[in-house]
Amino acid sequence: MQQEELLRKELLAEVESIAPIVAEHAAASEALSRLTEPTMAALRRTRLLQFFAPRELGGLEADPVTVVILLEALARIDASTSWTLGILGGSAGLAGAYLPAATTRRLFADRVPPMAGTILPRGTAEPVPGGYRVKGRWPYGSGIYHADWVAAGAIIPGKPLPAGARLVLLPRDQVVVHDNWQVAGLRASGSSDYSIDDQFVPEEMSFSFVDLILGNAVTGGAAFRLGRSSIVTSFHIGLPLGIARRALDEIATQAVEKGRGFPPSPLPTQPHVQFELGKAEIELAAARAYGLQVMSDLFAEAQTGRVPPPARQAEVRAAGTYITEVAQRVTTTAFQAAGGTALLDSNPLQRCFRDIAAAGQHFMVSHSAYRAVGMFKLNQPDANPML
Amino acid sequence: MHQEELLRKELLAEVDSIAPTIAEHAAASETLGRLDEPTMAALRSTRLLQFAAPRELGGLEANDPVTQLLVFEAIARIDASTSWTMGIIAGSTGLAAAYLPVTTTARLFAETIPPMVGSLLPKGTAERVPGGYRVKGRWPYGSGIHHAKWVLAGTIIPGQRLPESACVVVLPREQILIHDNWQVAGLRGSGSSDYSIEDRFVPEAMTFPFTALSMGQAVTGGKAMRLGMPAIVVPFHIGIALGIARRALDEIFVQAIEKSRGFPPSALPTQPQVQFALGKAEIELAAARAYGLQILGDLWAEAHTGRLQPPARQAEVRAAGTYVTEVAQRVTTAAFQAAGGTGLFDTNPLQRCFRDIAAAGQHFAVSQSAYRAVGMFKLNQPDANPML
Numbered sequence: 129m130q131q132e133e134l135l136r137k138e139l140l141a142e143v144e145s146i147a148p149i150v151a152e153h154a155a156a157s158e159a160l161s162r163l164t165e166p167t168m169a170a171l172r173r174t175r176l177l178q179f180f181a182p183r184e185l186g187g188l189e190a191d192p193v194t195v196v197i198l199l200e201a202l203a204r205i206d207a208s209t210s211w212t213l214g215i216l217g218g219s220a221g222l223a224g225a226y227l228p229a230a231t232t233r234r235l236f237a238d239r240v241p242p243m244a245g246t247i248l249p250r251g252t253a254e255p256v257p258g259g260y261r262v263k264g265r266w267p268y269g270s271g272i273y274h275a276d277w278v279a280a281g282a283i284i285p286g287k288p289l290p291a292g293a294r295l296v297l298l299p300r301d302q303v304v305v306h307d308n309w310q311v312a313g314l315r316a317s318g319s320s321d322y323s324i325d326d327q328f329v330p331e332e333m334s335f336s337f338v339d340l341i342l343g344n345a346v347t348g349g350a351a352f353r354l355g356r357s358s359i360v361t362s363f364h365i366g367l368p369l370g371i372a373r374r375a376l377d378e379i380a381t382q383a384v385e386k387g388r389g390f391p392p393s394p395l396p397t398q399p400h401v402q403f404e405l406g407k408a409e410i411e412l413a414a415a416r417a418y419g420l421q422v423m424s425d426l427f428a429e430a431q432t433g434r435v436p437p438p439a440r441q442a443e444v445r446a447a448g449t450y451i452t453e454v455a456q457r458v459t460t461t462a463f464q465a466a467g468g469t470a471l472l473d474s475n476p477l478q479r480c481f482r483d484i485a486a487a488g489q490h491f492m493v494s495h496s497a498y499r500a501v502g503m504f505k506l507n508q509p510d511a512n513p514m515l
Numbered sequence: 516m517h518q519e520e521l522l523r524k525e526l527l528a529e530v531d532s533i534a535p536t537i538a539e540h541a542a543a544s545e546t547l548g549r550l551d552e553p554t555m556a557a558l559r560s561t562r563l564l565q566f567a568a569p570r571e572l573g574g575l576e577a578n579d580p581v582t583q584l585l586v587f588e589a590i591a592r593i594d595a596s597t598s599w600t601m602g603i604i605a606g607s608t609g610l611a612a613a614y615l616p617v618t619t620t621a622r623l624f625a626e627t628i629p630p631m632v633g634s635l636l637p638k639g640t641a642e643r644v645p646g647g648y649r650v651k652g653r654w655p656y657g658s659g660i661h662h663a664k665w666v667l668a669g670t671i672i673p674g675q676r677l678p679e680s681a682c683v684v685v686l687p688r689e690q691i692l693i694h695d696n697w698q699v700a701g702l703r704g705s706g707s708s709d710y711s712i713e714d715r716f717v718p719e720a721m722t723f724p725f726t727a728l729s730m731g732q733a734v735t736g737g738k739a740m741r742l743g744m745p746a747i748v749v750p751f752h753i754g755i756a757l758g759i760a761r762r763a764l765d766e767i768f769v770q771a772i773e774k775s776r777g778f779p780p781s782a783l784p785t786q787p788q789v790q791f792a793l794g795k796a797e798i799e800l801a802a803a804r805a806y807g808l809q810i811l812g813d814l815w816a817e818a819h820t821g822r823l824q825p826p827a828r829q830a831e832v833r834a835a836g837t838y839v840t841e842v843a844q845r846v847t848t849a850a851f852q853a854a855g856g857t858g859l860f861d862t863n864p865l866q867r868c869f870r871d872i873a874a875a876g877q878h879f880a881v882s883q884s885a886y887r888a889v890g891m892f893k894l895n896q897p898d899a900n901p902m903l
């Protein structure tokens with residue numbers, strides 16, 4: 129536990145060290161629809177891109193509480209940067225844990241390679257001698273512009289699901305990136321579509337989706353054995369907490385300079401502003417306490433050697449949905465309190481407002497997660513954490 | 516810490532041991548407008564009424580804020596009025612024991628831990644006379660007063676300035692007139708009647724200044740008595756709200772199995788909107804509970820520094836009570852609504868939960884103004900006040 133605390137402190141210090149660059153380039157990254165080279169260079173100077181890779185492969189193997197705290201800190205500066213880092217480092221971690229050990233020893237020999245890609249099974253993997261021929265088109269390739277390797281979910285034709293679902297990994301230059309990430313929120317995350325047009329993928333560059341669901345990692349510890357959907361929830365908790373925290377920090381600062389009404393009175397003296405921002409603080413504090421508690425309990429469970437069962441997976445996923453929903457409410461409150469000045473592109477409140485709206489569109493934090501929890505509580509035989 | 520965990524377990528086991536009696540008598544207590552004698556006897560058979568009193572005076576002093584939350588939650592899950600009454604008796608007894616002069620409490624607590632209750636609202640006057648005060652006034656919300664041996668009352672000393680003039684006085688129950696006005700919809704079994712004092716002498720030794728309480732300057736007992744106001748009362752409000760909402764969800768998950776709705780009827784557990792509403796309610800309650808445990812755990816850790824938490828922190832802790840209560844109201848309402856018409860009946864615990872959580876939210880300590888107080892501190896307003 130002490131070791132985890134230490135890692136948290138070190139990672140937060142590294143975030144701090146690059147905060148000015150991340151902040152300075154946030155707008156330029158938005159214009160580019162991906163992170164600028166100075167932002168990526170700053171990230172590469174730290175160990176942040178290695179946050180999730182297994183220790184045996186040179187990574188930091190951060191526990192889920194640490195992931196929440198790290199991504200929160202980065203998202204407080206810029207959500208797109210946090211999102212991109214979470215994907216690049218998180219995908220490297222998953223590939224490092226689930227690809228065959230011989231493969232990862234080779235891929236991670238020099239450094240933890242940044243990886244991206246989606247596990248949605250949107251392509252096919254036709255078995256051929258020594259591997260698969262893969263084709264398909266995938267949405268939401270966040271971070272793909274900065275990745276060395278790209279993961280993709282594919283179905284083996286003729287094999288029933290879920291056994292027929294495989295994850296394949298290709299070098300980034302075998303993938304075509306489509307320039308379609310024209311969006312309002314998380315604009316700099318570069319979450320473009322990508323396609324693979326009949327490429328050969330050797331068997332050892334793939335692993336079974338079922339292993340990921342069951343937490344059967346071949347490398348690394350409990351952090352990789354949380355099961356699906358839990359393994360990605362720390363990402364969806366840290367991000368919204370950081371965005372909402374930034375929005376409240378911004379409005380507390382911006383309010384000092386602002387008067388409204390006729391005759392005008394300073395925003396900090398207005399009772400409804402005091403009420404709404406006070407309530408938003410408490411709502412965010414509650415959401416954060418819940419996020420940290422759920423992740424801490426989950427990790428403790430995984431450390432006993434048992435992958436948390438489906439009902440628990442549903443609850444953990446719904447925690448992400450809830451925290452995202454609270455963060456949207458909190459961020460909206462901060463945005464509204466600023467009135468007209470929040471409309472400007474130059475105001476971080478505007479970006480927070482767009483980013484938290486975008487973050488909530490991810491399937492993992494969809495409102496169906498609540499229904500999934502209800503179905504487990506009501507003992508429905510078809511209850512499913514990935515509803 | 517280990518000792519705290521152990522006491523927590525023991526107290527929760529004591530709650531379990533009297534759970535059947537509390538459950539059986541909840542309706543009778545509602546009818547009476549106070550706890551019935553078998554419920555009180557059951558409480559007396561445990562150490563629950565003594566759990567806040569200082570160890571030096573024979574109490575358990577197990578009243579760290581997290582233990583309080585867990586105990587109040589556990590009892591409220593069975594019956595909120597019982598939890599409310601028990602909390603007021605144990606808490607008031609603890610406060611009086613901690614803040615009255617040492618020689619006084621040595622006498623009062625010599626043989627047993629006497630049940631005490633009363634309101635700290637300064638709704639009476641205490642006129643200085645030789646050796647003490649002449650006290651009169653009328654106070655609302657004397658929860659548990661029917662079961663008390665001693666009664667506390669908040670007063671103002673005329674001619675002195677606030678807050679120094681605010682004085683808490685303690686009188687024998689026989690010197691107090693209880694008004695039979697607790698005709699209400701929620702927390703009906705809590706017996707929170709008005710009471711009045713008609714020109715009684717109270718010796719100096721049976722009083723303490725309200726400022727001592729708000730500043731956490733207890734003369735007896737440990738850190739849990741030195742949390743300051745309003746933090747010291749927040750575990751009560753958080754625990755009870757969580758217990759009521761938990762019971763409501765437990766109820767609806769059981770009741771849903773037997774229930775069908777719609778034309779043609781389908782089983783409630785198969786209905787998507789029920790699954791959604793109850794699933795969301797579970798998560799909301801889990802978040803509120805995590806927050807309650809975290810903030811009270813932190814508060815307790817802060818108390819070990821020996822420093823009174825500053826007003827901004829007091830405001831935040833109070834607002835946590837408001838928030839948890841608000842969430843509990845939403846969750847309880849979701850459970851009540853899901854039950855449809857069967858939730859309407861006096862015999863259905865969901866109906867009582869619905870009434871009780873509505874009543875619990877009317878307490879000033881958890882009023883919505885707590886949010887504004889937090890905002891005022893965050894916005895650095897000079898007149899920010901945790902008791903807004």
